[in-house]
Amino acid sequence: MLETLFALLSFFLLAGSVTILLARDPALYTTGFLAVMLAVAGLFGLLDQSFLFLAQVMVGVGAVVVLTTIVILTINLKEKELPKEPTRGPWLVLGALVIAPFGWMLYRGLVAATPDHFPVLKEGFGTVQAMGSVLFRDWVLPFEILSLLLLAAMLGAIIIGKKEQSYDLES
Amino acid sequence: MSTPAILVTLAVIVLAALLALLMIPVLVWLERRVCGLIQDRLGPNRTNVFGFRLGGVVQSFADVLKLVFKEEYYPGHISRGRWLFIIAPMITFASALLAFMVIPFADDVVVYGEKLRIQALPIDYGILWYLAIGSVGIMGMILGGWLSHNKYSLLGALRGASQLVSYELALGLGVVSMILTYGTIDFNAMVHWQSDMVLGFLPAWGALVQPLAAVIVIVALFVETNRAPFSVAEGESEIVAGYFTEYSAMKFAMYFMGEYIAMNTASAVIITMFFGGYQLPWISTETLREHFGAIAWVLIVVLPVAVALFIRWMKRNNTVRPTVATDGGRNFETKILSRVLIAMTVVIELILLILSFLPADSVGTSFAVTLLQIAVFVAKLMVFNIFFIVVRWTLPRFRYDQVQTLGWRYLLPLSLLNIFVTAIIVVGVAS
Amino acid sequence: MNRPKIKTVPRYNKETKERLYLPAIFAGLKITAKHLFTNLSDINAVETLEYPEEQPTDITPRYRGLHRLTKREDGSVRCVACFMCATNCPAQCIHIVATERNDGIDEKMPAVFTIDTLECVFCGYCVEACPCDAIRMDTGIFSVTGKRREDFLLDRDRLLSHHNAFGEDTSDA
Numbered sequence: 055m056l057e058t059l060f061a062l063l064s065f066f067l068l069a070g071s072v073t074i075l076l077a078r079d080p081a082l083y084t085t086g087f088l089a090v091m092l093a094v095a096g097l098f099g100l101l102d103q104s105f106l107f108l109a110q111v112m113v114g115v116g117a118v119v120v121l122t123t124i125v126i127l128t129i130n131l132k133e134k135e136l137p138k139e140p141t142r143g144p145w146l147v148l149g150a151l152v153i154a155p156f157g158w159m160l161y162r163g164l165v166a167a168t169p170d171h172f173p174v175l176k177e178g179f180g181t182v183q184a185m186g187s188v189l190f191r192d193w194v195l196p197f198e199i200l201s202l203l204l205l206a207a208m209l210g211a212i213i214i215g216k217k218e219q220s221y222d223l224e225s
Numbered sequence: 226m227s228t229p230a231i232l233v234t235l236a237v238i239v240l241a242a243l244l245a246l247l248m249i250p251v252l253v254w255l256e257r258r259v260c261g262l263i264q265d266r267l268g269p270n271r272t273n274v275f276g277f278r279l280g281g282v283v284q285s286f287a288d289v290l291k292l293v294f295k296e297e298y299y300p301g302h303i304s305r306g307r308w309l310f311i312i313a314p315m316i317t318f319a320s321a322l323l324a325f326m327v328i329p330f331a332d333d334v335v336v337y338g339e340k341l342r343i344q345a346l347p348i349d350y351g352i353l354w355y356l357a358i359g360s361v362g363i364m365g366m367i368l369g370g371w372l373s374h375n376k377y378s379l380l381g382a383l384r385g386a387s388q389l390v391s392y393e394l395a396l397g398l399g400v401v402s403m404i405l406t407y408g409t410i411d412f413n414a415m416v417h418w419q420s421d422m423v424l425g426f427l428p429a430w431g432a433l434v435q436p437l438a439a440v441i442v443i444v445a446l447f448v449e450t451n452r453a454p455f456s457v458a459e460g461e462s463e464i465v466a467g468y469f470t471e472y473s474a475m476k477f478a479m480y481f482m483g484e485y486i487a488m489n490t491a492s493a494v495i496i497t498m499f500f501g502g503y504q505l506p507w508i509s510t511e512t513l514r515e516h517f518g519a520i521a522w523v524l525i526v527v528l529p530v531a532v533a534l535f536i537r538w539m540k541r542n543n544t545v546r547p548t549v550a551t552d553g554g555r556n557f558e559t560k561i562l563s564r565v566l567i568a569m570t571v572v573i574e575l576i577l578l579i580l581s582f583l584p585a586d587s588v589g590t591s592f593a594v595t596l597l598q599i600a601v602f603v604a605k606l607m608v609f610n611i612f613f614i615v616v617r618w619t620l621p622r623f624r625y626d627q628v629q630t631l632g633w634r635y636l637l638p639l640s641l642l643n644i645f646v647t648a649i650i651v652v653g654v655a656s
Numbered sequence: 657m658n659r660p661k662i663k664t665v666p667r668y669n670k671e672t673k674e675r676l677y678l679p680a681i682f683a684g685l686k687i688t689a690k691h692l693f694t695n696l697s698d699i700n701a702v703e704t705l706e707y708p709e710e711q712p713t714d715i716t717p718r719y720r721g722l723h724r725l726t727k728r729e730d731g732s733v734r735c736v737a738c739f740m741c742a743t744n745c746p747a748q749c750i751h752i753v754a755t756e757r758n759d760g761i762d763e764k765m766p767a768v769f770t771i772d773t774l775e776c777v778f779c780g781y782c783v784e785a786c787p788c789d790a791i792r793m794d795t796g797i798f799s800v801t802g803k804r805r806e807d808f809l810l811d812r813d814r815l816l817s818h819h820n821a822f823g824e825d826t827s828d829a
Contacts, residue, residue: 081309081372088364108353116360116393120367124386127371127379182350182410262695263688267704440678542699549709619688620681 059100067093075146080131084123091115103180230336234347237330241345244603245325249485250285252610257284259611260618276554277561280543295474302374303471310372314472314479317365321486324358327351328493329413331503331598332510334591342413343595351412352400355494356393359449362487363389366458369480370468381467384625385458388448391632396445398640402438402647403431403498416502420509428506431499437643439499441636446491448628451484452613454620455628492609496602500609503602510594517590520597521581525574532570536563715796717822720780722797723771723810724818726790728761733816735790737766741782749775750782769812773800796821 066089073086095110178184189197254269258281261268270281277283303310326345333340341347348354363386370382404410407418421429432439448455459467469480496502504510513520543559545552583589623631673679695702705712715721726734737754755767782791795818802808 081368085309085312085368092361104348104350108350108357111357112353112360115364116357120360120363120386120390123364123367123371124383127367128383182353259692262702263691265691265695265702265704267699267702538697542696544700545706545709546700549706551709553709615685615688615692619684 056100060097063093063096063100066090067097078136080126084119084126087122088115088119091119101180105180105182105185108182227337227339230339230341233334233336233341237341237343238345240330240599241326241328242322244330244606245322245486245489248489248606248610249482250289251282252485252489252614253288254280254282254285255611256614256617257281259614263615263618271553273554277558278553278555289478292474292478297475298473300373300375300471303372309368311476313365313369313372314469314476314483315365316368317362317483318479318486320358320362320365321483321490324355324362325486325490325493327354327412328490328497329416329502330602331595332416333413334595343599344412349411349413352404352410352415352494352498355490356397356400360389360393362483365480365483366468369472373468373471375471377464377466378468378470380464381458381460381470384460384464385451385468388455388457388625388628388632389451391629392445392448392636395441395632395636395640396449398637398644399438399441399445400498402640402643403435403442405644405647405651406431406435406438408651412497412502415498416504417509419501420504422507428501430501430506435499435643435647437639438647441640441643442498443495444631444636446495447613447616448632450487450491450613452488453617454623456622457625457628460622460625488613489606489610492606492613493602495609496605500605503598503605505601510598513594513597514590515585517583517585517594518581521577521593525577525581528573528577529570532566536566539563712798715798715821717794719796719798720778720783720793721795721821722773722800722818723776723782723791723793723815724795724820725769725812725815726792727816730761732759732761733765733790733812734788735766735769736762736788737764737769738787740785740787741791744781744785746779746781747775747777749773766812769815771810771815773808773810774805791815792820794820794822 070086070089070093074083074090077083077086091110091114095107095114098106098110176184258268258270268281269284270278272278272281272284272287274283299307299310323346327348328351329342329344331343333342335341344351346354366385366389367382370378370380370385373379403415407415409415409418415431419429419431423429423434427433451458459469464470469477472480505513508520539559539562543555545555580589580593668674728734737752739752739754742748742750742752749772751768751770751772752766753768754764757763757765778793780793783793797818800808
């Protein structure tokens with residue numbers, strides 16, 4: 055049961071990734087992106103990591119994919135406006151060759167690992183409650199600094215956006 | 226898991242699917258009848274099977290049959306990515322259905338030492354699941370509007386998406402204040418919290434403890450379900466039908482059904498978070514189990530009275546004016562239905578009579594308590610669905626900028642304020 | 657600034673109670689709920705026609721129903737095939753073929769007189785245009801049904817077979 059689910063989710067993950075790399079059609083690309091995000095969320099869910107699962111669905115799908123899609127569809131790309139990529143195939147092969155050793159290392163590492171290489175998880179690891187306790191007890195200062203950083207980034211984006219507009223109004 | 230536990234789990238899953246899927250035709254029928262009665266019309270009341278019209282609910286099944294057998298039409302400009310065009314409504318439908326699966330219909334039952342949740346997906350982070358899955362549903366709308374290659378669809382999708390994204394903030398923050406109050410993200414634990422009392426006499430329902438959060442979340446849920454007065458994504462007067470302009474037959478039906486399931490789910494979430502869920506007011510599950518004998522006797526008395534009143538109402542209202550030549554078999558239908566109802570009442574009365582003599586900790590009692598709670602839940606669900614429908618036929622549609630103004634300038638600051646106040650009170654009570 | 661033609665419309669929703677929306681929304685809900693429950697408690701009070709069983713009673717002589725061709729005293733067709741109605745028809749739904757009339761009553765009559773009710777907009781201009789009062793819309797027939805498109809083509813005989821719903825079949829000319 056779990057193995058079947060794992061295989062299915064992995065299939066969707068890989069199919070989505072390949073679609074993202076190869077698709078010329080922006081709609082197909084978006085769907086691939088959605089499939090990847092959902093499959094990753096599903097894999098987290100299979101591992102009982104409910105917090106990561108929820109964050110992946112809420113942030114990954116609800117924010118990232120939705121906003122990316124809105125951006126792509128507002129650009130309104132036509133077939134003839136898509137960039138010509140004659141060297142696309144060679145680059146893909148080259149990229150795969152560069153990545154290949156890392157993949158091999160990962161594979162070797164996984165094959166060599168025995169069950170006692172993996173620490174047994176505590177009860178409730180990865181649940182929303184456990185995650186919240188860690189974030190807001192042990193890491194509360196870094197967490198808040200991070201949110202300040204995000205706030206600063208957002209303010210910066212707004213100011214940059216505003217500035218161009220006011221130039222337009224004056225000229 | 227033992228065999229009874231598996232059976233109970235399966236029954237719960239089937240019940241959840243039925244409550245979500247069978248509710249669609251009922252809701253479509255209710256929408257049309259309630260709208261008709263509000264506007265001093267009758268609404269669909271003619272379709273019948275062997276003379277049984279059940280107030281016209283058969284019409285919905287006829288509509289479903291029509292939609293299934295309609296021609297699958299694809300506009301000529303959708304040559305590429307046709308399968309994506311078909312997938313889009315499925316995403317909406319599936320996510321609406323999945324979101325309903327975390328609603329608890331009754332309190333946990335213990336079967337052979339195993340504690341079973343009466344919800345189709347036995348997870349303890351229900352409200353977060355609802356928010357997360359709700360955000361997946363947006364994708365179906367955006368994809369559908371985009372792939373239609375139609376400006377009206379695109380505008381509808383953009384409107385819907387921006388509206389959902391902006392109200393998700395108010396919804397999320399309103400929910401956060403409820404999470405602070407209840408101290409949990411588990412729907413079932415929320416209902417448990419609400420079976421207490423506040424001020425000594427009021428049931429501790431979320432709507433009474435946190436009225437502001439209740440208003441914010443209910444308004445935000447109206448937006449999330451894309452229903453009037455916030456249905457700008459499908460504003461007929463401006464953009465034809467919004468994101469499903471190009472959809473026909475079963476593809477359209479998928480969007481349509483997804484919308485009604487979403488409404489059903491929103492009602493269920495409102496009930497569970499603000500109106501005590503499956504709980505009767507003032508009566509917690511423990512009280513129900515302990516004093517089930519007494520409650521059974523109350524039911525034995527109340528049920529025949531309610532059925533008699535209903536039959537009287539049906540005799541008066543399942544008719545036509547005396548000036549009309551034929552009543553189309555309504556009289557006969559009333560007769561048969563009253564007999565069936567009386568027979569059912571007698572059977573239920575007998576069962577209740579047996580149950581009232583069972584000891585408080587027996588399997589039968591806990592089973593009956595579960596059934597009673599499911600009945601209460603369904604009754605509340607229907608009340609809120611009708612509330613959704615009445616609101617739709619009362620309020621005119623907001624303009625698009627009014628929707629955004631309400632979301633960003635009123636609901637968002639209010640929900641932030643509500644969080645601050647709630648946090649101060651919660652910390653104050655705890656220390 | 658003197659702008660005499662601009663009228664400033666006062667904004668009425670400045671009060672806090674009105675800006676809250678909710679009281680007004682509940683007032684509206686009260687009205688709809690009242691309608692819902694009154695009609696639920698007595699469904700026959702709803703002012704609705706049970707249409708196929710109950711027929712409308714408010715069709716007046718001025719109602720523009722289905723057309724009819726009037727007859728002379730001897731029962732023959734009054735129309736002289738002058739084409740006034742067909743010329744005047746904005747929907748161009750009247751099709752006439754004229755033929756000679758040899759019985760001494762008149763010189764012309766329609767051999768074919770067809771009205772396509774799928775095209776007709778029931779404006780009554782044909783009745784206005786007719787110099788002989790040969791076409792009228794006083795049949796009181798308000799519903800035209802059929803299973804094929806041909807059923808909606810009213811030919812001469814069918815038009816002659818219609819009767820005045822509000823009096824004698826006579827005409828003034």
